[in-house]
Amino acid sequence: MVVLPFSCGVCCRHGQIRRPATAPVSTGVEQNRIRLAARAAFRPPAVPARLPPPAAPHKSVLETPPAWLHHRPMPSAKYNAACVKQRRIDRLHRCEPARTALLVVDMQHGFLDAGASLAVPKGRDIIPAIRRLIACCRAVGAPVVFTQFVYSTAVPCLRGDPFGLEHLPAPDGQPTGFGRPSGNCLVGPEAGRGAESADLVPELAPLPGELIVASHCYDKFLDTPLDLALRSRGITHLIVTGVTTDICVNCTVLAAANRNYRVTVATDGVATLDDTIQASCLSIWERKFARLRTVGQLVTELKGEDAGGS
Template identity: 35%
Template sequence: MSDSAASGPRPAGRAAILVIDMQHDFVDDDAPIACPGAQDIVPAIRRLCATARAAGLPVIYTRESHRRQRVDFGLELEYGETLHCVEGTRGIEIIDELAPEPDDYVLIKRRYSGFFATDLDLLLRGLGVDTLVLTGVATDVCVRATAQDGLQLDYRVIVAEDCVAGTSRARHDAALEHIGYVLGRVMPVAQVTALLGLDHPR
């Protein structure tokens, strides 16, 4: 997957790092929707974000959030998902190790995609961004949904494969294969920084 991802034109314009849903309800060992390996990707995401900030690239976080009355879950709970990311709970918070910095952006989302019913597209266009580097969880749910919507809105999509984790290893691998086939490019973070002309993370 990485070899094929390295081919093709270099992204033009400006990139942004998108940190998707690195919240306790997905990252903790006892999370209601635990993503195996989510804690292992934290150092790589931190280094990538630090490198991006140093280069003047925007870092944007999404945070899944649901009202306690459950009126904005849609059909998620009908299809087997456990109650998660409810306002007022610890589970909704971004983990301390990846806490946003003052100049970062944080978007609340109610559904899987970072674009659906949010102002992410408006923010990216205001920032002059045309290339998205996706990190976070879950590869097979919110990362994949955001990649698809990003492509449909004409953003170049890159997934840093060592900065994402899925709801299972099998679903993670299948999602990366699907994203690399038709939605964007999948590559290690070292290739991402090289592709974007950034220094390698320290």
């Protein structure tokens, strides 16, 4: 009888069966029986269907962990470390009047009025919250800056054709509305009027001397004096409000963060058309770009009534 080496790597590795030094050559049926027996003897370790939820951190680590932490299964030690990191972010982004400015983005007729081709109905709902924050900033001496999106046929950028046909001049006698040239936020000889006007809504009217930054772009820092105006006043922290969350507000938040401003977004002071998009933007900002706070929390913080932000 001829003898050849025989081994079962899988089973021997797990110590399920003893590896013989040699094994006799047998028929194909016998070899198949040996293989099946070896497979039956091997039982891989059980793998849990999902990771267990992380242990909750001690309250002294972080009273209110950010929502994004709850969507990431992770060991409790890593979870607590993330909370400590978030607490440091919160402390460094704390708003104090001497170094903080409030930015009110594009709260104008063309985006808020009923009947406007680009109306954001939820934008009107945030007006009271923004008014409260504006009043607080004025009371404590923090600058308030307004931005105003404008479109001009003299600057025929992509914000008009093809992405914003509503900003193009409305042809005489032609229907207007969403998806059609309507003169929305148009300036110049053919400026939009009434619901399509680029003017800021009267409920949030700037005071004399407060800066209004007109911009042809979604990013309110691009090709405007906004950055110079803020740095000239020693501003390092920004509170951002306005519409729309996913377009002009989003571009401005990212631009501010990339310019090393410490950004806080008032979660009940921004609005867009879709709740899912709103939630996605807030989640993205909180991870890498901004701190999130409600208007009530910011008012308390600016007035110094929050026990030092601990």
